[in-house]
Structures are given as C-alpha cells and as structure tokens.
Amino acid sequence: MPGFELFGDEEKKQVLDVLDTGVLFRYEFGDQRQGIYKVKEFEEKFAAYTGSGYAQAVSSGSAALKVALKALGIGPGDEVITQGFTFVATWEAIFEVGALPVFTEVDSTLNMDPEDLKKKISPKTRCIIPVHMLGSAARIDDIAKIGARAGIPVLEDAAQAAGCRINGKHLGTFGTCGTFSFDSVKTLTTGEGGMIITDDQTLWQDMSEYHDHGHDHIANPGGRGGEGRRFVGFNYRMMELQGAIGIAQLAKLDSMVNAQQAHKVRIKETARLIPGVTFRTQMDDSGDSASFFAFMLQDREQRIRVNKVLKENGAEAICFAENTWHYFPQWEHLLGGLSLTKGGWPFIDPANKKRVVFDPQSLPQSTALLERTLIYPISIKMAEEKMQSIENALKKAVSV
Numbered sequence: 001m002p003g004f005e006l007f008g009d010e011e012k013k014q015v016l017d018v019l020d021t022g023v024l025f026r027y028e029f030g031d032q033r034q035g036i037y038k039v040k041e042f043e044e045k046f047a048a049y050t051g052s053g054y055a056q057a058v059s060s061g062s063a064a065l066k067v068a069l070k071a072l073g074i075g076p077g078d079e080v081i082t083q084g085f086t087f088v089a090t091w092e093a094i095f096e097v098g099a100l101p102v103f104t105e106v107d108s109t110l111n112m113d114p115e116d117l118k119k120k121i122s123p124k125t126r127c128i129i130p131v132h133m134l135g136s137a138a139r140i141d142d143i144a145k146i147g148a149r150a151g152i153p154v155l156e157d158a159a160q161a162a163g164c165r166i167n168g169k170h171l172g173t174f175g176t177c178g179t180f181s182f183d184s185v186k187t188l189t190t191g192e193g194g195m196i197i198t199d200d201q202t203l204w205q206d207m208s209e210y211h212d213h214g215h216d217h218i219a220n221p222g223g224r225g226g227e228g229r230r231f232v233g234f235n236y237r238m239m240e241l242q243g244a245i246g247i248a249q250l251a252k253l254d255s256m257v258n259a260q261q262a263h264k265v266r267i268k269e270t271a272r273l274i275p276g277v278t279f280r281t282q283m284d285d286s287g288d289s290a291s292f293f294a295f296m297l298q299d300r301e302q303r304i305r306v307n308k309v310l311k312e313n314g315a316e317a318i319c320f321a322e323n324t325w326h327y328f329p330q331w332e333h334l335l336g337g338l339s340l341t342k343g344g345w346p347f348i349d350p351a352n353k354k355r356v357v358f359d360p361q362s363l364p365q366s367t368a369l370l371e372r373t374l375i376y377p378i379s380i381k382m383a384e385e386k387m388q389s390i391e392n393a394l395k396k397a398v399s400v
C-alpha cells in the first residue's frame with residue numbers, strides 16, 4: 001500500500017480522456033462521450049483480472065459492502081457474522097442495512113477463525129463476512145464450505161486485498177461475492193471508490209439497479225435505458241474520473257504487489273532472528289499482496305520490550321491491540337451503542353426496545369493474539385535507508 005505512490009502519466013492520460021469529452025458521469029450523454037465509458041471499462045477489466053463473471057463499481061468500499069448486503073436481501077432482524085479485527089466499515093455496513101453484527105475471534109491468520117464461526121452461526125444468521133485484513137487471506141476455503149453447508153452466503157471483504165490470490169485464485173471469488181475499496185490508503189486507489197465482484201448474474205443486476213436509485217437496467221444490463229423501477233434504491237455511483245484512474249492503476253497492480261513482496265521478504269528474514277518469533281499464517285505466500293508484515297512475539301511483555309527497542313532505533317512497529325481503530329474493544333461508539341437516531345436504532349430495536357450489548361471482553365483469543373503481534377506497513381517504494389533502518393532496529397531487538 002498505497003497505489004498513490006505510482007500516479008504517473010498513465011493516470012493523467014486516462015483522466016484527460018474524460019475531461020476532453022466533459023462527460024464526468026457513467027450513464028447517458030451518449031452523443032457527447034465519444035464512446036468513452038471509463039467506469040464500465042474499469043468494471044470489465046477488473047472482472048477479467050479477478051476471473052469473476054461480473055463487477056459492479058461503486059462510490060467506496062463501504063458502499064460496496066452495503067450494496068452487496070442489500071442485493072443479498074439482508075435487513076432488520078438478521079444477523080451478519082464478521083470478525084472482531086477489521087476496519088469499522090465492515091460492521092457499519094451491516095448496521096446500514098438494519099442488521100446486527102456478530103463478531104468472531106481471529107486466529108493466527110489474523111482473520112476469521114472458522115472454528116469460532118461455527119459456534120456463532122444462529123438461526124438468524126443471513127450472511128458471513130470474512131475480512132482479508134491487512135492484505136492477507138483468511139481461511140476462505142474453510143469459511144466458504146461452512147457457509148455452503150449452512151446455506152448462508154459468504155461476502156468477502158477484500159477491501160485491503162486487491163491483487164491477492166490463493167494458488168492463483170483471486171480473493172473475492174471464493175464466496176458469493178467480494179468487495180474492494182480504492183480509498184486513499186489501499187493498494188489500488190481511485191481517491192474514493194469501490195467494487196463488488198460476483199459470478200451470480202441476478203445478484204449483479206440487483207446491485208447495478210440498487211446503486212443507481214433503482215432505475216431498471218433491464219433493457220441495457222449494467223446501464224440505463226428502461227423506464228421502470230423494480231425496487232427502491234439509492235445513489236452509490238462511481239464517477240468517470242475515478243474509473244479512468246482505476247484503469248491505469250489496475251494495469252500496475254501486479255507490479256505493485258511484486259514490489260511489496262520483495263520488501264516483505266527482506267524484513268521477514270531479519271525478523272526471523274528474534275528469539276521465539278512466529279509469523280502470521282499465510283494461505284499462499286506467493287499470492288500474498290504483502291501490503292503489511294505481521295510478526296508475533298511470545299507474549300505481551302516481549303512485544304512491549306521489542307517495540308521499545310524498535311522505537312528507540314527509529315522503526316517503531318504498530319500494535320493493533322493498542323494504537324489503532326481496527327479492533328473490537330476500541331470501538332467506543334459500538335460498545336456505547338451511540339447512534340444519531342433519536343430512538344437509538346440500530347442498537348435499540350423499536351419493536352422490543354431492548355438494547356443490543358457488545359461486551360469488550362468477549363473476544364479473549366483475539367486480544368491475546370493481537371497483544372503480542374507487531375505490524376509494519378509495506379509500501380511500493382521503500383527507500384533503501386528505510387529498509388535498512390527497519391533491519392537494523394530488528395537486529396537490535398534480538399537480544400531483549
């Protein structure tokens with residue numbers, strides 16, 4: 001991460017194509033657009049790249065989650081299972097459709113623990129959202145099987161994992177659908193933007209119409225043309241300028257991943273020297289997007305000692321249990337049931353008035369794991385000095 005390190009002539013040319021026509025909008029204006037449909041082209045290229053049947057571009061990765069949940073028919077009274085280590089958008093989207101999130105533990109993949117998932121499935125579960133956090137895969141084969149056996153769709157939140165594969169198969173293609181984000185810190189960026197991929201044509205049609213105010217896209221699949229409306233929708237459309245940048249960035253994605261992998265391998269080789277260190281379980285090292293490097297110390301105390309030395313040597317690592325906004329016990333607005341809605345919805349259901357309570361102590365396995373885990377973000381362009389400063393700091397941490 002992130003793709004904005006590589007903005008160049010390719011992105012500029014794509015954007016100018018759009019500005020030259022003056023048509024910034026993905027639909028209509030057929031007479032003026034000189035055959036240029038950048039969002040549509042980006043969708044087709046993204047579907048081909050990931051090997052999925054259909055791709056639907058939207059305005060953000062959060063919108064991608066919401067549009068996918070809507071198309072899957074999820075709403076009030078439903079439970080959606082996700083993991084307690086993710087970006088807040090995953091569960092915000094669940095609330096946005098009126099459903100309630102249920103959180104699983106993460107395991108050594110730092111993603112959804114399939115054993116805990118089995119325990120959390122209830123008669124109300126309508127969807128499972130594993131997240132491929134920090135650019136590396138969840139145990140998605142196992143999770144997809146559990147979903148299939150229970151008849152529950154699996155929506156992969158691959159927001160951070162564009163370009164990541166398991167044995168050549170792209171993340172986002174294991175479940176019923178997969179979502180991506182192209183925000184400012186994601187590997188492929190369009191400034192703001194998102195994408196949903198699926199092999200299910202009906203699901204894609206519903207997403208296409210829902211994200212465009214319910215306009216029917218029947219006469220012209222993936223585009224306007226009809227005059228009817230099959231259901232109520234909303235506006236989550238992507239702009240042509242974003243689609244244009246996406247086309248240029250997608251062409252660079254594999255080289256971005258390769259650069260990150262090379263950096264990650266080097267840092268890992270040095271981190272290996274720390275006594276007792278272990279690494280995040282990878283489903284397929286060769287397909288890893290390598291946007292982050294995670295290593296585990298033996299306990300919280302060793303993690304604190306090691307990170308102190310790293311900090312003193314100018315290369316402090318991130319402990320997601322403490323100083324970020326991606327972990328269940330730190331979501332104070334979730335734990336506090338804080339909502340702008342006067343009646344307290346979605347934390348208070350108007351029908352039964354009982355507030356849903358989330359207990360910060362309820363994921364002890366995740367807490368124990370994240371408290372001994374340290375993480376470095378990996379970028380595409382890492383100066384040799386930066387690499388050496390991390391390597392030198394890690395060598396100093398070997399003896400503490």
Ligand SMILES: *Cc1c(COP(=O)(O)O)cnc(C)c1O
Nearest residue numbers: 060061062087089159181182183
């Ligand atoms: C970034 C992110 C999102 C949301 O994407 P936006 O484009 O910022 O709305 C969703 N899920 C995860 C895991 C993310 O990291």
